[in-house]
Amino acid sequence: MFKKLKDKLKLWTKKISEEAEVVEKTKEEESPTISPITSSGVGGRGKNSTKKDGGENKPSKPEEKQIQKAEKKELKKQKREEKKLEKQEKKKTKETPIEESSPQEPKQQDIEKPIDKPSKKESKKVKILDKQFEEYEEELEMLLLENNVAIEVVEKIIKELKSKLLEKEFSKKDIEEEINKTLKEIINEILIEPFNLIEEVKEHKEKPYVILFCGVNGSGKTTTVAKFANALKKKGISCVMGAADTFRAAAVEQLKKHGENLDIKVISQDYGSDPAAVAFDTVKYAEKNKLDCAIIDTAGRMHTASNLLKEMEKIKKVAKPSITIFTGESITGNDATEQIKAFHEAIGIDAIILSKADIDEKGGTALSVGYTTSKPIIYLGTGQEYNDLEPFDKNKFIQKLGL
Numbered sequence: 001m002f003k004k005l006k007d008k009l010k011l012w013t014k015k016i017s018e019e020a021e022v023v024e025k026t027k028e029e030e031s032p033t034i035s036p037i038t039s040s041g042v043g044g045r046g047k048n049s050t051k052k053d054g055g056e057n058k059p060s061k062p063e064e065k066q067i068q069k070a071e072k073k074e075l076k077k078q079k080r081e082e083k084k085l086e087k088q089e090k091k092k093t094k095e096t097p098i099e100e101s102s103p104q105e106p107k108q109q110d111i112e113k114p115i116d117k118p119s120k121k122e123s124k125k126v127k128i129l130d131k132q133f134e135e136y137e138e139e140l141e142m143l144l145l146e147n148n149v150a151i152e153v154v155e156k157i158i159k160e161l162k163s164k165l166l167e168k169e170f171s172k173k174d175i176e177e178e179i180n181k182t183l184k185e186i187i188n189e190i191l192i193e194p195f196n197l198i199e200e201v202k203e204h205k206e207k208p209y210v211i212l213f214c215g216v217n218g219s220g221k222t223t224t225v226a227k228f229a230n231a232l233k234k235k236g237i238s239c240v241m242g243a244a245d246t247f248r249a250a251a252v253e254q255l256k257k258h259g260e261n262l263d264i265k266v267i268s269q270d271y272g273s274d275p276a277a278v279a280f281d282t283v284k285y286a287e288k289n290k291l292d293c294a295i296i297d298t299a300g301r302m303h304t305a306s307n308l309l310k311e312m313e314k315i316k317k318v319a320k321p322s323i324t325i326f327t328g329e330s331i332t333g334n335d336a337t338e339q340i341k342a343f344h345e346a347i348g349i350d351a352i353i354l355s356k357a358d359i360d361e362k363g364g365t366a367l368s369v370g371y372t373t374s375k376p377i378i379y380l381g382t383g384q385e386y387n388d389l390e391p392f393d394k395n396k397f398i399q400k401l402g403l
Contacts, residue, residue, distance in 0.1 A: 242282025
């Protein structure tokens with residue numbers, strides 16, 4: 001289900017992720033801590049370090065003069081001794097032959113300790129530029145249209161992607177995931193939140209809850225009516241079905257056969273009779289027998305046939321439905337969108353059921369029909385059996401698109 005759209009979106013996301021522009025490389029440095037080593041030992045004071053203690057007593061002036069005299073004498077004495085030593089050294093150098101001086105080994109404190117270079121961790125920051133997005137915009141537009149996404153929805157997706165992705169910085173390794181996350185958010189916004197119809201029938205105070213089904217020819221509407229009646233019965237909700245499709249050959253017989261299989265009453269009249277009268281009789285039967293729900297099947301009609309749509313208005317006026325449901329084929333693509341629009345404008349619809357979703361490889365119809373009418377999809381038909389009616393789940397749909 002929806003495999004083609006899933007694969008195409010995945011490929012497009014990968015392509016644009018690879019083309020993202022590198023904007024900067026960020027470096028994280030870890031510098032080692034080096035303790036200062038002094039000649040007097042770790043943490044000690046050097047020769048010239050002065051100790052300033054507030055508690056020392058300063059000498060008096062006469063004492064200062066005596067100290068200065070003593071210092072001068074000592075200084076003169078040192079100079080004399082230095083001169084004597086220099087003379088002695090000169091004598092020695094004259095007498096002693098010059099030896100080749102062996103290279104002095106550097107003192108321990110002169111050896112510079114190797115400093116560890118700081119380690120650097122590099123991570124790329126990228127952004128999708130406008131010019132890059134433009135290169136892939138047309139490709140995205142075409143893949144969405146080819147997969148039955150309505151043009152209004154295509155424009156919405158592209159506009160939202162631009163506003164949420166362009167010129168924003170992402171980590172290179174995370175950009176593909178960020179694009180998928182953004183697509184998921186956009187599609188989640190586009191899809192209308194479904195409601196639980198069975199719970200609505202249960203909780204409805206005025207009985208019967210009347211459901212009017214409409215749609216075009218061959219959309220699987222009659223089978224969908226039987227499937228929903230089966231779903232109600234399994235939940236212990238009583239119902240009756242009305243065969244108001246009095247135009248199509250074998251339509252009444254088809255619904256009667258479903259009724260026999262499910263052990264559910266079917267109200268019908270002769271072919272060519274007034275479908276509004278059948279709808280009226282169905283509602284009255286449900287009222288008389290205190291049933292929870294009345295389900296009315298109607299003839300399929302093209303959305304372009306204005307006279308037949310007017311007939312639907314009459315049926316709706318007589319039956320006074322609690323809800324009107326459009327049944328369309330998931331595989332018809334943009335045609336289904338146009339059909340739903342026309343029916344909604346003519347009679348007003350409240351919800352959508354898409355049949356044949358199990359053979360829909362594209363998924364664009366499900367993505368489009370709700371957005372164009374602001375009405376939710378509540379069920380997907382997924383086969384020919386009575387149990388093949390699946391409540392529509394937005395999260396499951398998005399997962400099937402690989403997002």
